[in-house]
Amino acid sequence: MESAMAVELSPWVEYEFRVVASNAIGTGDPSTPSRKVRTKEAVPAVAPSNVSGGNGRRHELVISWEPVSEEFQNGEGFGYIVAFRANGTRGWKEKMVTSADATMYKYRDETFPPLTAFEVKLGVYNNKGDGPFSKVVIIHSAEGEPREAPSDVKAYSISSSEIRVTWKLSNPGPGKPRGYEVSYWKEAEQEESGEKRRTVKNETAMVLTGLEGNSVYLITVKGFNSIGQGPASAAVTAKTRKSPPAQPPSNLMWIQEGNNISLSWDPVKAKDNESDVIGYMVLLKQEGRGHIQVTRTINPSTMLSLPEGGTYIIEVHALSEGGEGAFSSQIRVVTSSGVRAKSSQCSLHCPTWSLTWTVLILVLLVPSASW
Incomplete structure (x- = not known):
């Protein structure tokens, strides 16, 4: 009976064996597998x-x-x-x-x-x-939650529904913040009923939106990381501005000279509970295109220049410290490509008509002088 010794096998592993005969002509088919044999145990040789x-x-x-x-x-x-x-x-x-x-x-x-x-x-x-x-x-070991509150927290209103909050980073060290949480609530409410917003990264500013106009808010800032939250800063206050005027610009009038538009409207007067008007915004948009041309003016009138060819939509709204007011009704103006449009004028309360300009030529006849 022939025999062989298999060496350098792994400890505590099951093996099967097959035998193959070979001569000068070639190699034959392998035998059927032997029964499974497990090698003996040994002390582990590989570290994690x-x-x-x-x-x-x-x-x-x-x-x-x-x-x-x-x-x-x-x-x-x-x-x-x-x-x-x-x-x-x-x-x-x-x-x-x-x-x-x-x-x-x-x-x-x-x-x-x-x-x-x-x-x-x-x-x-x-x-x-x-x-x-x-x-x-x-x-x-774990760093622990932030130990210090952010410093130099400031808040100020930028519209009737927005307050901008800024702060300085907490001191570096154990418990470094990975972000900040801003809590805010109205002066007449409890802190528990307020809302919270977190920064996306380690930012030092945030604009709070969706606030009520002409209202006082209390605001705190605290750092946080994967361990937990740190102490909150002392609360600061900020009052949102009055709401923008609800009344839109009215009685729009315009005169069209070719591709130029002279536009005017009645001034908007703010109510006592609304922010004062500080100007107007005129939006010009060509139908079928997304681009909007914006013109700002402090007066209830402006001049617009329209590119040739197309239908344009014009609307106006008032600007105030509280934000943008309501939009006026829309005006549609048409210009012809390559052809200078005739002059026209209209308001929102009258139909559009064309004005034909007649040139009056005066011929002065002078009698011949006798010399």
Whole structure:
């Protein structure tokens, strides 16, 4: 009977064997597989890889790793040995993790401050004994929530429905904010009934929108990160401006000279509970196109120049410290491509007509003088 020795096999792994005959002519078909044979157990020889960690909750040290695959566990009772110590200290703390599939260990101790540096290494074991440890890596404990409130918080109204809030970044260090939360509520209400908005990133300004006009708001700012929220700043106040005039510009009149439009309207008068008018905005848009031409004026009149060819829509609204007022009714003006349009004038209360201009030529007859 022929025999052979298979060497350099992995411990605690099942193998099957097949035999193939070979001669000078060639190689024959392999035999049927043998019964499965498992090699004997051995101490683990491979340490965990990609040891890292960080983050977690306050006072936590989070350690993570890539688990050792079954083929390298070398026996039953496989687990991990998590060893760590504060950087610069003596003596390792060791914790046993009995699950072979584990990928994380959390250690909690309220005595160490946020962002404490730890030396960490990870070993393996099974029923045959302890295997090797990974290389030592430095992992920091969780940073903790922000410790300080933002400073120099300011708020001022920019319209009847908007308030701009600004602040300065909190001091760097443990508990660094990853963003800020702005809380705001009306003066006559409780803080709990107010609203909250967060910055997308570590920004230092925000515009609050959708507010009520002519109202006083209280505003606070606090930093936050993955651990939690820090203390709120002292509340500051800001009063939204009065609402813009509800009455739109009326009695629009215009005179068209070719592609030029002379436009006027009755001034808008704000009510006592509305913001004073500080000017007007005239919008000019060509039908079928998205571009809008904007003209601002402090007077209830303006001159517009229309490109040749097309139908144009004109509308006007008042401007105030509280924002933009209501739009007027629309005017439609048509210009012809390549042909200078005839002069016309109209208001919103009369039909459009064309004016034919007649040139009167005067011929002065002078009698002949006698010389």
